[in-house]
Amino acid sequence: MRYWRYLKRDAVRNWDLYLMAVPMVVYYIIFCYGPMYGLQIAFMDYNPWRGMAGSKFVGFKHFINFLSLPSSFQYIGNTLRISISSLIFSYPLPIILALMFNAMPSQRIRKTVQTVFYMPHFVSTVVVVGMLALFTNNQVGAINQIIRALGGEAIDFNKASSFLPTYLISGIWQGAGWSTIIYTGALTSVNPELYEAATVDGASKFQRVWHIDIPSILPTMSITLILAIGGLMSVGHEKVYLMQSATNISVTEIVSTYSYKAGLISGQYSYSSAIGMFNSVVNFILLLFANTLSRRVSGSGIL
Amino acid sequence: MDKMKKKSWIKQSKIQGDWRFDLINGLILLVLTLIFFYPMYLVFISAISSPSEVFAGRVLLLPTGSNYEGFKRVMENEALWRGYANTAVYTTIGTLINLVLTMTGAFVLSRKTFALRKPLNWMVLVTMFFGGGMIPTYLLVKDLKLLNTIGALVLPGAISTWNLIITRTFLTTSIPDELQDAAHIDGCNNIGFFIRIVLPNSTAIIAVIGLFYAVGHWLSYWNAMLYITKEEMYPLQLVLRDILLKAEVAMQSARTGENIENATAVVELLRISESVKYIVVVAGTLPLLIIFPFVEKHFVKGVMIGSVKG
Numbered sequence: 001m002r003y004w005r006y007l008k009r010d011a012v013r014n015w016d017l018y019l020m021a022v023p024m025v026v027y028y029i030i031f032c033y034g035p036m037y038g039l040q041i042a043f044m045d046y047n048p049w050r051g052m053a054g055s056k057f058v059g060f061k062h063f064i065n066f067l068s069l070p071s072s073f074q075y076i077g078n079t080l081r082i083s084i085s086s087l088i089f090s091y092p093l094p095i096i097l098a099l100m101f102n103a104m105p106s107q108r109i110r111k112t113v114q115t116v117f118y119m120p121h122f123v124s125t126v127v128v129v130g131m132l133a134l135f136t137n138n139q140v141g142a143i144n145q146i147i148r149a150l151g152g153e154a155i156d157f158n159k160a161s162s163f164l165p166t167y168l169i170s171g172i173w174q175g176a177g178w179s180t181i182i183y184t185g186a187l188t189s190v191n192p193e194l195y196e197a198a199t200v201d202g203a204s205k206f207q208r209v210w211h212i213d214i215p216s217i218l219p220t221m222s223i224t225l226i227l228a229i230g231g232l233m234s235v236g237h238e239k240v241y242l243m244q245s246a247t248n249i250s251v252t253e254i255v256s257t258y259s260y261k262a263g264l265i266s267g268q269y270s271y272s273s274a275i276g277m278f279n280s281v282v283n284f285i286l287l288l289f290a291n292t293l294s295r296r297v298s299g300s301g302i303l
Numbered sequence: 304m305d306k307m308k309k310k311s312w313i314k315q316s317k318i319q320g321d322w323r324f325d326l327i328n329g330l331i332l333l334v335l336t337l338i339f340f341y342p343m344y345l346v347f348i349s350a351i352s353s354p355s356e357v358f359a360g361r362v363l364l365l366p367t368g369s370n371y372e373g374f375k376r377v378m379e380n381e382a383l384w385r386g387y388a389n390t391a392v393y394t395t396i397g398t399l400i401n402l403v404l405t406m407t408g409a410f411v412l413s414r415k416t417f418a419l420r421k422p423l424n425w426m427v428l429v430t431m432f433f434g435g436g437m438i439p440t441y442l443l444v445k446d447l448k449l450l451n452t453i454g455a456l457v458l459p460g461a462i463s464t465w466n467l468i469i470t471r472t473f474l475t476t477s478i479p480d481e482l483q484d485a486a487h488i489d490g491c492n493n494i495g496f497f498i499r500i501v502l503p504n505s506t507a508i509i510a511v512i513g514l515f516y517a518v519g520h521w522l523s524y525w526n527a528m529l530y531i532t533k534e535e536m537y538p539l540q541l542v543l544r545d546i547l548l549k550a551e552v553a554m555q556s557a558r559t560g561e562n563i564e565n566a567t568a569v570v571e572l573l574r575i576s577e578s579v580k581y582i583v584v585v586a587g588t589l590p591l592l593i594i595f596p597f598v599e600k601h602f603v604k605g606v607m608i609g610s611v612k613g
Contacts, residue, residue, distance in 0.1 A: 014416075016494045017411060017414060017417060017493040020407045020494065021411040024404060024411065025426070027404055027462050028430065030443075031440075031459050031460075031461070032430040032434065033430075035435020035443055036434065038440075038443055039435045041439065097335075100328055100331065103328050104328065105325055113332055115595075115599060116336050117335075117336070117339055118595070119339075119592055120339065120342075120343075122518060122592060122595055123343075123588050123591075124523075124540050124588075125524065126524050126544045126548070126587075127543060129548060130547030131342060131584055133547065133548060134346070134349075134577065134580055134584070135342070135345075137577075140577065145360035149363070177339065181602075181603055204321060205321045205324040205325070238524070238525045242548060263438040263441070279436075280434070280436065
């Protein structure tokens with residue numbers, strides 16, 4: 001009751017502040033909560049002509065349809081294979097890189113090196129996949145030409161099994177440098193007296209990295225790990241979709257690309273929404289799981 | 304104090320492992336830097352070299368020959384230039400909308416006496432974990448009659464919750480409450496305070512999130528793929544996708560149009576289309592990469608502000 005009185009008084013006195021809040025509130029209601037409300041079509045046989053009110057409620061039909069599809073587990077498996085392997089490779093690398101940057105004695109060289117590592121982040125997914133297509137052309141692509149020049153045996157990039165390494169390596173190129181920033185930020189807050197004390201005690205540079213730098217970025221590491229695990233089901237579908245080809249579709253069809261095709265190419269709106277919802281529910285469960293795990297292990301989580 | 308400094312310096316020079324550590328660290332980073340730089344360099348030298356040399360695998364370290372034909376073809380490609388122009392428009396308008404909504408929103412959320420502060424903060428935070436997903440958003444955009452309009456590209460993502468929170472953090476820490484009180488006593492209302500005091504003191508954060516938003520608009524293709532079907536409205540990234548990934552469009556049209564039957568002519572066409580792709584990759588990437596070193600510090604700052612409260 002007191003809150004309502006306060007709100008009323010505040011709204012009269014600071015009416016212009018409330019006016020300024022309007023655009024943000026309108027945006028969130030329409031474009032964030034609107035689709036959440038629209039998600040109910042996952043439980044309906046949505047008919048675009050009749051609208052939501054005229055569509056029949058069918059419960060979990062679409063979820064069951066998706067999960068009883070023989071290939072649905074293949075899609076889930078593909079999603080997890082791609083995301084877990086990129087987690088394994090792209091999670092530790094930025095940490096190691098950040099520690100290496102931090103240990104560089106010359107600030108000027110360090111800046112240049114960092115700029116080179118950051119740059120690929122600003123190359124669009126479309127262009128990265130385009131570059132991959134050029135480099136991995138079996139006959140005239142640069143990779144096979146280099147291999148041949150060195151006397152090796154050319155790789156067959158059209159094979160389905162070539163997809164994952166190509167995806168992972170290009171992913172590291174795109175993201176490893178940029179992801180170091182968050183750790184570099186944590187490293188700048190290390191108290192320099194710790195280094196001095198360690199040096200006085202005879203610690204080598206490697207020991208300083210091991211005993212000072214790594215413990216000081218542990219909290220950041222656990223947060224990024226939780227977030228990464230929480231995003232396992234949301235692989236970068238934009239890149240996977242562009243990399244799909246007739247020869248690798250058996251390993252590249254993931255839940256979100258399948259959902260896109262079912263919804264926007266075949267027009268099965270309800271079915272596709274159900275798949276999307278299934279995907280985010282799994283994601284959220286993974287996030288909660290990772291968070292609990294981190295609480296148990298390190299005593300801190302994000303939720 | 305002075306004595307200690309000296310002591311630590313002596314100790315440091317005594318530690319044998321350190322120069323070795325620096326050397327190995329430096330060498331590994333040098334190699335990695337070259338590896339990371341090479342793909343971009345390779346694309347660049349392949350774009351300016353003659354296509355037959357590139358095809359023969361002789362352009363791996365230095366450019367040879369010239370690629371006048373390829374450049375001419377790219378310059379004549381109207382779709383590419385239209386894509387550039389469209390993206391420029393979408394990026395400018397989109398970023399303006401982003402900035403207005405994010406700055407006003409973050410300002411409101413940063414006011415400690417604002418009675419709706421808590422509920423609105425929750426309204427924002429919930430969207431970081433839950434969303435409607437692709438199809439409901441698509442249907443909404445369709446129902447709002449935004450398909451094939453610029454609105455579909457700039458409205459659905461008008462506020463990035465992440466950027467909003469970064470900005471709110473910045474404003475709560477950098478604009479003291481006393482300033483607001485003082486402004487109030489001087490008869491300045493909230494809007495006046497926002498325009499005359501907050502905005503001029505937030506240029507740092509405006510630069511940061513403005514760049515985040517602008518780069519996001521520049522690089523994105525997925526939304527355009529969902530919402531834009533008219534080719535003359537395609538942003539740069541969709542045009543690039545068509546040139547780079549829709550396989551051999553040029554070849555097919557050439558084949559049907561001119562009915563080429565001998566193999567050498569087909570190889571020649573393939574050669575040209577591949578070399579055009581190299582140029583297109585350079586054309587699609589270069590502007591951003593040239594600007595980037597000058598604005599790098601803003602990006603880094605943005606990520607760091609975000610990580611503090613993230």
